[in-house]
Amino acid sequence: MEKAPVIIVGAGLAGSLMAIYLAKKGLLVEIFESRPDMRATEISAGRSINLALSDRGILALEEVGVIDKVMAEAVKMPGRMLHAKDGALKFAPYGKDSSQYINSISRGGLNQLLMTEAESYQNVSIHFNQKCVDVNFETSSIIVEDYETQQQRTVQGCTIIGGDGANSAVRNAMENQMDGYQSSVDWLEHGYKELSIPPMENATFALEKNALHIWPRGNYMLIALPNADGSFTCTLFFPHTGPVSFESLDTPQKVQAFFEEQFGDAVPYLVNLQEEFANNPVGKLGTLKCYPWIHSEKAVLIGDAAHAVVPFYGQGMNASFEDCRILNACIDEHGVGNWSAAYNAYQQLRKVNGDAIGDLAVENFYEMRDHVANPIFRKKRTLEHLLENTYEDYHSKYSLVTFQPQIPYSIAKNLGNQQDALLMKLCKEVTQIEDLDLATVYAQLKALKDELPLQKKFMKAAIDEAKKGRDAGGIPIGSVLVKNGEIIGAGHNQRVQQNDPMAHAEIDCLKQAGRVGSYHDMVLYSTLMPCYLCAGAVVQFGIKKVIVGENTTFSGAEQFMKEHGVEVINLNNQECIDLMTTFIHQHPKLWNEDIGE
Ligand SMILES: NC(=O)C1=CN([C@@H]2O[C@H](COP(=O)(O)OP(=O)(O)OC[C@H]3O[C@@H](n4cnc5c(N)ncnc54)[C@H](OP(=O)(O)O)[C@@H]3O)[C@@H](O)[C@H]2O)C=CC1
Numbered sequence: 311m312e313k314a315p316v317i318i319v320g321a322g323l324a325g326s327l328m329a330i331y332l333a334k335k336g337l338l339v340e341i342f343e344s345r346p347d348m349r350a351t352e353i354s355a356g357r358s359i360n361l362a363l364s365d366r367g368i369l370a371l372e373e374v375g376v377i378d379k380v381m382a383e384a385v386k387m388p389g390r391m392l393h394a395k396d397g398a399l400k401f402a403p404y405g406k407d408s409s410q411y412i413n414s415i416s417r418g419g420l421n422q423l424l425m426t427e428a429e430s431y432q433n434v435s436i437h438f439n440q441k442c443v444d445v446n447f448e449t450s451s452i453i454v455e456d457y458e459t460q461q462q463r464t465v466q467g468c469t470i471i472g473g474d475g476a477n478s479a480v481r482n483a484m485e486n487q488m489d490g491y492q493s494s495v496d497w498l499e500h501g502y503k504e505l506s507i508p509p510m511e512n513a514t515f516a517l518e519k520n521a522l523h524i525w526p527r528g529n530y531m532l533i534a535l536p537n538a539d540g541s542f543t544c545t546l547f548f549p550h551t552g553p554v555s556f557e558s559l560d561t562p563q564k565v566q567a568f569f570e571e572q573f574g575d576a577v578p579y580l581v582n583l584q585e586e587f588a589n590n591p592v593g594k595l596g597t598l599k600c601y602p603w604i605h606s607e608k609a610v611l612i613g614d615a616a617h618a619v620v621p622f623y624g625q626g627m628n629a630s631f632e633d634c635r636i637l638n639a640c641i642d643e644h645g646v647g648n649w650s651a652a653y654n655a656y657q658q659l660r661k662v663n664g665d666a667i668g669d670l671a672v673e674n675f676y677e678m679r680d681h682v683a684n685p686i687f688r689k690k691r692t693l694e695h696l697l698e699n700t701y702e703d704y705h706s707k708y709s710l711v712t713f714q715p716q717i718p719y720s721i722a723k724n725l726g727n728q729q730d731a732l733l734m735k736l737c738k739e740v741t742q743i744e745d746l747d748l749a750t751v752y753a754q755l756k757a758l759k760d761e762l763p764l765q766k767k768f769m770k771a772a773i774d775e776a777k778k779g780r781d782a783g784g785i786p787i788g789s790v791l792v793k794n795g796e797i798i799g800a801g802h803n804q805r806v807q808q809n810d811p812m813a814h815a816e817i818d819c820l821k822q823a824g825r826v827g828s829y830h831d832m833v834l835y836s837t838l839m840p841c842y843l844c845a846g847a848v849v850q851f852g853i854k855k856v857i858v859g860e861n862t863t864f865s866g867a868e869q870f871m872k873e874h875g876v877e878v879i880n881l882n883n884q885e886c887i888d889l890m891t892t893f894i895h896q897h898p899k900l901w902n903e904d905i906g907e
């Protein structure tokens with residue numbers, strides 16, 4: 311057993327849950343948290359969006375045995391309550407029936423519960439007002455600064471877990487100390503402001519209790535999530551600047567007029583609107599992606615430190631809890647102390663899924679603020695409910711993400727988006743869903759699902775091609791051409807080997823396939839998003855479907871292909887990302903030459 315403690319930086323949701331998992335193994339755990347203890351100090355209100363706990367988070371909370379305590383504080387939300395401008399209400403269920411729901415819960419309450427639970431283990435201690443300011447990966451130690459005395463000291467651990475949120479000091483230290491570290495933040499042009507609806511008399515609810523309320527208004531929206539005490543936490547998601555924005559609502563009169571016009575039925579209940587609008591800060595919303603998430607056996611990132619996401623899928627906490635569950639399983643599999651193997655396994659399993667939920671969350675913003683009010687989208691949701699209630703093994707994209715924790719986010723994203731594209735197309739073609747033959751629709755959906763293992767197999771063949779190129783000193787990009795479930799051509803980038811600037815992987819693959827007649831029913835696989843040269847060939851030859859391993863290291867000509875009617879599917883394959891990341895790091899000049907930079 312390790313003598314030095316496992317250091318966890320951050321006692322947020324992820325850090326506290328991870329501490330419980332490790333405490334159960336008998337490990338000594340020391341948590342360092344920059345904030346004061348929120349159970350003893352009033353925390354600043356006004357900047358916390360309510361959480362929606364769903365099956366992935368529940369699975370982890372069940373595993374550590376705290377689910378009953380958590381659920382006692384939660385309010386069930388089996389669907390969205392959509393508020394039209396004229397006050398008309400429409401309830402849209404999330405799942406196939408009321409047995410599928412998400413749970414509204416306050417961040418502060420849940421965090422306090424998890425901290426108390428962690429501290430109930432003798433081997434866990436939380437040190438508050440202790441901010442991590444740097445990490446020494448060589449010695450597995452951190453430097454912490456005391457908030458009151460501003461004194462710094464070094465704390466020695468056996469390994470370090472960064473659960474310190476979106477502005478993680480552990481991640482910053484990795485970025486400063488590791489060569490080629492990648493991290494990016496995509497900021498939305500929207501920000502958010504918290505508002506509230508207090509309880510009515512006798513703690514009753516001003517609006518329907520069991521729903522997530524949305525006032526979708528195209529480019530922006532107001533939402534309200536219920537709390538157990540009868541209140542609602544509301545959040546306005548709104549552009550920072552522009553003609554209708556936080557910047558433009560610069561007087562109490564403008565705020566009042568805007569709310570009355572757009573959210574008229576909510577105004578009587580938003581009793582502190584003026585005060586809250588003036589005093590609550592505007593929060594920023596961004597998606598953070600970074601790589602690697604680990605530093606050998608010395609450190610690992612969990613939760614927002616690894617993948618801060620925008621809140622629109624209600625999955626940020628669920629994803630963070632899933633990180634803890636999977637990291638715990640990896641530690642069990644490789645044995646306590648074998649941190650390097652456990653961290654590597656965790657990163658392999660989680661990185662693509664962290665990225666996928668980041669993308670899904672942005673997509674759900676458009677759905678919530680806009681699509682939910684669109685008649686074709688509503689028709690599609692009705693069709694999905696019909697399918698879910700008729701066929702046990704069909705799950706809508708929303709269900710895949712929210713209610714199917716055994717399906718990784720990356721697969722939920724890939725399959726869910728393909729299902730959505732098909733169903734939207736079918737719903738556009740008919741005036742009412744009764745005009746569709748349900749069995750035929752189901753068969754088409756099933757074919758999409760059955761294709762997933764084949765996609766994996768063909769991508770593996772493309773990766774094998776990429777490795778051939780790498781092993782011959784070339785650029786590790788591979789491609790295969792598939793017709794009727796058979797590979798009819800395979801190739802890899804040979805630019806270096808053949809001293810030929812045109813010998814990109816997809817071109818090599820098409821050449822190897824030879825003259826094959828019409829390409830209309832063929833699928834081109836590539837380990838990397840095609841560049842304009844290869845995308846040009848795709849469009850020129852009329853290839854209708856392209857499946858890529860990744861677009862993280864190179865964004866390529868995805869939009870160009872889509873604009874020309876090509877279906878582009880990104881598998882977010884970690885092995886493909888690793889191949890290119892290593893190559894670009896080792897041979898930056900060679901790569902820049904390939905893409906003409
Ligand atoms: N509903 C909401 O408004 C929010 C929800 N969440 C949810 O929680 C999920 C999991 O979050 P999690 O990953 O735990 O992150 P959190 O932000 O919840 O927790 C991280 C904790 O670490 C603290 N911290 C930050 N930097 C340091 C440092 N250098 N040294 C010591 N402590 C530090 C943070 O304090 P501080 O906060 O002061 O930086 C915070 O208390 C998210 O995915 C999201 O869904 C997270 C944040 C907001």
Ligand SMILES: Nc1ccccc1C(=O)C[C@H](N)C(=O)O
Binds near residue numbers: 360522533678
């Ligand atoms: N908790 C949230 C906070 C902010 C914005 C959205 C949520 C959601 O949970 C959205 C829900 N999953 C939905 O799709 O309707």
